[in-house]
Amino acid sequence: KNEVEQSPQNLTAQEGEFITINCSYSVGISALHWLQQHPGGGIVSLFMLSSGKKKHGRLIATINIQEKHSSLHITASHPRDSAVYICAANNTGNQFYFGTGTSLTVIP
């Protein structure tokens, strides 16, 4: 069993839809990261959070420490949001555990 599980693995949405990607982890963490990987391979850090909720533009990330669960939401999705979204748990020992990613395709 992986330390970090993401769902769904693949997601196709129509432009404008509200999208949710889920991440569950089994390790104790100091931080939870959401990353975005574009088709060319480049990776951008979207959020790093250890509690509560963060918002950046149309993106919202939440975390529930007690339930060991985080969600990434995209409001008013757009084709440029098409990418792979990766959840990563950073434990207190500077180890990282990565989810296998959610491949999102937003259709115009």
Added chain:
Amino acid sequence: SQTIHQWPATLVQPVGSPLSLECTVEGTSNPNLYWYRQAAGRGLQLLFYSVGIGQISSEVPQNLSASRPQDRQFILSSKKLLLSDSGFYLCAWSAGHAYEQYFGPGTRLTVT
């Protein structure tokens, strides 16, 4: 502002040949540095991290090694490449433990 560089962008090497990938960071001091690999169709895997010059921690046993000869330079090496070393290698830096990470553009390595 901070910038992270990786080179080369792509590399094709025969099995058994050596490897050296370089990563440099500008605009910050004493960063934590990381090497990741993403094999085809698989998720990211942390290979090495460093909290200072000469300090390297390895996450998985493998055919690769890392060195940090200068504060903002991180090198990934192999003496003899294996087919299984093929993948997308990413360098990243952060200001410290549990800080946001910033990724380089990556090197796509194909071992033939």
